[in-house]
Amino acid sequence: MSTALQDTFLDFPLLTTALRQCAARPEDTQVYASPAAFEAFIRGGGNVPLYECVSVELASHYAPDVHSLLDIGCGDGHALFPALAAAAHPHALERLTLVEPASALMASAVARAQAEQPTLPLQALNEGLGAFAAKLGPDARWDLAQATFALQAIPEPERWAGLARLRAHVKRLVIVEFDIPDLQRGTDAYVASLAQRYERALGEYEGATRELVAQGFLIPMFLGQLDAQTAATNWEHPAPVWREKLEAPGWRVTRLAHISDYFWAPAFMLVAEA
Numbered sequence: 001m002s003t004a005l006q007d008t009f010l011d012f013p014l015l016t017t018a019l020r021q022c023a024a025r026p027e028d029t030q031v032y033a034s035p036a037a038f039e040a041f042i043r044g045g046g047n048v049p050l051y052e053c054v055s056v057e058l059a060s061h062y063a064p065d066v067h068s069l070l071d072i073g074c075g076d077g078h079a080l081f082p083a084l085a086a087a088a089h090p091h092a093l094e095r096l097t098l099v100e101p102a103s104a105l106m107a108s109a110v111a112r113a114q115a116e117q118p119t120l121p122l123q124a125l126n127e128g129l130g131a132f133a134a135k136l137g138p139d140a141r142w143d144l145a146q147a148t149f150a151l152q153a154i155p156e157p158e159r160w161a162g163l164a165r166l167r168a169h170v171k172r173l174v175i176v177e178f179d180i181p182d183l184q185r186g187t188d189a190y191v192a193s194l195a196q197r198y199e200r201a202l203g204e205y206e207g208a209t210r211e212l213v214a215q216g217f218l219i220p221m222f223l224g225q226l227d228a229q230t231a232a233t234n235w236e237h238p239a240p241v242w243r244e245k246l247e248a249p250g251w252r253v254t255r256l257a258h259i260s261d262y263f264w265a266p267a268f269m270l271v272a273e274a
C-alpha cells in the first residue's frame with residue numbers, strides 16, 4: 001500500500017476500529033445466511049429514505065394489467081411489501097413468486113406475506129436465480145420481474161445466464177442497483193473510494209447497532225471487495241454496464257434513471273422489456 005493510501009486511512013477512524021475488531025474475531029461471517037446484521041443495516045441510516053423511495057418506484061409498476069410478480073433475491077421483503085402496500089390503487093396481483101436462497105430471509109419474507117398479503121397466492125422458492133431459471137418450463141410466465149439490490153449479490157455467470165433465460169418467461173424486468181464509480185479493482189483510487197464510502201456508512205449507525213452492522217455485514221462486504229483471500233459477496237457495475245449486459249441477450253431497456261442519492265452511490269432503476 002502506498003504512503004499516500006496509508007495516510008488516507010488515518011482519515012477513517014470508524015473503519016479502522018471496525019477492521020481491528022474484525023481481526024480479533026475467530027469466525028467467518030455469512031452475510032445473508034445469518035442476516036441479523038443485514039436486517040439492521042437496511043432498517044437504519046440512509047437505507048430508510050432509500051427503501052422508501054425504492055418501494056414507491058416499484059409500486060408505480062404494479063399496473064392493473066400486472067397479475068403475476070416475480071421477486072428475485074427478495075431478502076426479507078423490505079422493498080417488496082411496502083411497495084405492494086403503496087400501489088396507488090389496490091394491486092391486481094393474482095400470484096407472487098419469491099426466489100431467495102437464504103433460508104432465514106425467505107422465512108421472514110413468507111411470514112410477512114402471510115401477515116400483509118394473506119389472500120395473495122404465494123410461491124416461495126428457497127433457491128438462487130441460476131437453479132430457478134434452469135428449470136423453468138415453457139409455460140412459466142410472469143407479467144413483471146423485479147430485483148432490488150439482489151443482482152449484485154449473484155456471481156456474474158449465474159446472473160447473466162439467469163437473466164437471459166428469464167427473457168422468454170417475463171414481460172418486463174425492473175431492477176434497482178447502485179451506479180458505482182467506474183474504478184479499476186485493486187487500484188489506490190478504488191481502495192480510497194471504498195474506504196470513504198464504508199466510513200460514511202458506519203457513521204450512520206451508533207453503539208451496539210454499529211458494531212452488529214459492521215461485523216456482520218459491512219466489514220465482510222468491504223473485505224470481499226478488497227482482499228483476494230475473502231470470498232466476495234457482491235459484484236457491482238456502473239449503470240451503463242448493466243444496460244449493455246442486459247441488451248446483449250435481447251432485453252430492450254426503456255428506462256435507466258437515478259432514483260435516490262445514497263452514501264454508497266446513487267441508486268438507479270432500470271426497466272427492460274423482453
Ligand SMILES: C[S@@+](CC[C@H](N)C(=O)[O-])C[C@H]1O[C@@H](n2cnc3c(N)ncnc32)[C@H](O)[C@@H]1O
Pocket residue numbers: 032042072073074075076077078079099100101102105127128129130147148149150151153154155158
Ligand atoms: C442486498 S440483499 C437485497 C434483498 C432485497 N431484495 C432488498 O431489497 O432488501 C441481496 C439478496 O440477494 C440474495 N441472493 C444471493 N445470492 C443469490 C442468488 N444466487 N440468486 C438470487 N438471490 C440471491 C441474498 O440472499 C439477499 O437476500
